[in-house]
Amino acid sequence: MRANFHLLILTVIAITLAPAMAFSDLEVPRYAHTATALPDGRVLIYGGLGPNYAFMLGTEMREPDGSFIRGPRNHRARAFHTATLLDDGTVLIAGGFILPYSTARTAEVFEGGRFSFLPTRMSAPRELHTATLLEDGRVLIAGGFVGGVTSLPGCDLYDPRARAFTPTDEMMQSRFGHAASRLQDGKVLITGGGQYPDERTLASAEIYDPTGESFHPAGEMSEERSRHTSTVLGDGRVLLTGGNSIGADTQLACTEIYDPAAGDFRAGPTMSEPRMGHTATLLPDGRVLITGGFNGIDGLTTLASSEVYCPEANEFTPVESLPEPVHEHRATLLEDGTVLITGGMVCDGPERAMIRTTAVLTVN
Numbered sequence: 001m002r003a004n005f006h007l008l009i010l011t012v013i014a015i016t017l018a019p020a021m022a023f024s025d026l027e028v029p030r031y032a033h034t035a036t037a038l039p040d041g042r043v044l045i046y047g048g049l050g051p052n053y054a055f056m057l058g059t060e061m062r063e064p065d066g067s068f069i070r071g072p073r074n075h076r077a078r079a080f081h082t083a084t085l086l087d088d089g090t091v092l093i094a095g096g097f098i099l100p101y102s103t104a105r106t107a108e109v110f111e112g113g114r115f116s117f118l119p120t121r122m123s124a125p126r127e128l129h130t131a132t133l134l135e136d137g138r139v140l141i142a143g144g145f146v147g148g149v150t151s152l153p154g155c156d157l158y159d160p161r162a163r164a165f166t167p168t169d170e171m172m173q174s175r176f177g178h179a180a181s182r183l184q185d186g187k188v189l190i191t192g193g194g195q196y197p198d199e200r201t202l203a204s205a206e207i208y209d210p211t212g213e214s215f216h217p218a219g220e221m222s223e224e225r226s227r228h229t230s231t232v233l234g235d236g237r238v239l240l241t242g243g244n245s246i247g248a249d250t251q252l253a254c255t256e257i258y259d260p261a262a263g264d265f266r267a268g269p270t271m272s273e274p275r276m277g278h279t280a281t282l283l284p285d286g287r288v289l290i291t292g293g294f295n296g297i298d299g300l301t302t303l304a305s306s307e308v309y310c311p312e313a314n315e316f317t318p319v320e321s322l323p324e325p326v327h328e329h330r331a332t333l334l335e336d337g338t339v340l341i342t343g344g345m346v347c348d349g350p351e352r353a354m355i356r357t358t359a360v361l362t363v364n
Contacts, residue, residue, distance in 0.1 A: 023060075023068040029354035030056050031345040034083035035330035036091050040064075043332055044071065044110060045342060046093060047078040050354050055079065055099055062340065066360070075108050075117045082131035084139050086160050092139055094158070095126040103127050103147045109163070122156045123167045130180035131158075132188050134210050140188055141165070142208070145176035151196045152176070157213070169214045172206050179230035181238050183260050186210060189218060189238055191258070194226040194246070201226040201246045205258070205265070221256050221265050223248070229280035231288050233311050236260055239268065239288055241309075242275040251276045251295035255309075269315050272307050277327035284337045286311055289319075289363055291339075294327040294347055302327050302346040308363055323359050338362050 026045065033048025033056065043062040050056050055078075059071030074093070081096025081104070091110040098104045103125035107118045126144025129152070133139055139158040145151055151174040156165040171190060178193025188208040194201050203225070205218040221240065228243025238258040244251050253275070255268035271290065278293025288309040294302045302325035307316045322341060329344025341359040345352060 024066070025358050026060055026068060026343055026356040027070065028056060029356040030343045031328040031354055032079040032097075033330060033343055034081065034093075035332045035340070035342050036083045036085055037332050037334065038085070038091070039089045041335055043334075043340060043342075044083070044091060046074060046083055046110075047076075047081060047096065048343060049079045062342075062358075064335075068358075072110070072114050074110075074115045076104065076106060078104060080127040082129060082141070084131045084133055086133065086139070087137045088160065090160070092131065092158060092160070094131055094139075094141055095122060095129055095144060097127045097147060101147065103145070107158070107165070118163055120164045122165045124152055124154050126152055126176075128176040130178060130190070132180045132182050134182065134188070135186040136210065137161075138210075140168070140180070140208060140210070142180055142188075142190060143171055143175040143178060143193065145194075145196060149196075150174070151194065155208075169208075171208075171215050172217065173202060173204060175202060177226040177244075178202075179228055179240070181230040181232050183207075183232065183238070184236040185260065189230065189258060189260075190215075191218075191221060191230055191240060192225040192228055192243060194244075199246065200224075201244060218258075219264055222267060223252055223254055223256070225252055227276045228252070229278065229290075231280045231282050233282075233288070234286040235311065237311075239280070239309060239311075240265075241268075241271060241280055241290060242278055242293060244276040250274065250297060251293075269309075271316050272318055273303055273305055275303060278303070279329065279331035279341075281331045281333055281339050283308075283333070283339075283363060287363070289331070289339055289361070290316070291331055291341060291361070292322055292326045292329055292344065299349050300347045301325075302348070306361070319363060320361075322361075324355070324357065326355055329355065334360070 030048035041064040057077035061071040078096030105121040129144030175193030225243030251274040275293030326344035
């Protein structure tokens with residue numbers, strides 16, 4: 001059974017969080033949110049969708065002592081947006097799915113204690129896009145989905161000094177649910193993704209060169225994949241894991257490794273389970289932690305399993321499972337090398353539930 005790679009939102013309401021109070025878990029269940037580690041050790045939880053698919057208007061903050069408090073009031077309830085930590089310690093929040101059933105062109109910046117709504121907008125509305133911090137401090141905003149309308153090839157550059165977006169070169173193909181990683185040479189690798197209204201997934205890849213502000217072909221993966229992960233390893237190679245393939249009508253357990261020096265993709269080891277909507281976190285020792293996700297091979301099933309990729313051995317090793325199955329969650333590397341898991345959704349056949357629990361994982 002093929003799992004849909006975009007969701008129908010059933011209820012148009014927003015939940016607003018009240019003034020500060022400490023929590024050991026999130027105050028409200030949420031998925032499709034963002035979780036950003038800040039320079040002061042806090043983690044900013046922004047947006048997402050909660051019970052009855054309600055939009056979450058308000059933020060939460062995980063303090064260094066592990067407690068959660070209600071954070072500053074944001075300007076928009078968003079899901080499937082991006083949050084990018086900038087060089088000055090502020091956070092750019094861009095685009096996303098918003099009320100009422102629309103896609104945002106707007107953005108705001110978190111400045112430590114408050115949010116500032118940006119007066120300038122992106123060149124197009126977008127959700128399920130990517131945002132990649134470049135070496136010069138600008139942010140490449142690439143592709144995305146205009147809800148129910150089309151996928152986008154268009155891209156913007158955000159300049160934090162001017163606090164403005166300007167269009168840059170278009171990608172060679174429209175994409176949403178793709179992955180983007182900044183390579184060690186400063187270029188950005190874009191892989192896979194979906195296209196709409198064609199309802200297909202892509203195997204193609206391309207490279208964005210900030211120097212010439214242009215995209216160039218980067219070859220083909222062996223599998224088409226969307227909603228996969230892309231992680232730059234310590235030696236500069238890029239690990240791609242899982243995702244959804246419409247052509248194969250399944251989620252993927254296979255992985256690939258992109259070698260920038262050779263300019264090609266090579267088969268990687270197979271994960272223990274097919275996954276999409278999972279997370280991949282680069283650990284301080286160079287390994288990559290894979291958590292959760294879901295697949296629809298035997299009916300739509302959310303996964304609790306986790307595994308670690310070791311680049312030296314080129315293999316995945318199972319590790320302790322999550323406390324409960326979860327997908328569309330967020331995994332955030334903390335200062336002490338542990339990984340914070342927040343929110344998500346669990347599916348068991350037609351049943352859906354949003355998650356408010358959190359977990360802190362230590363990988364030995």
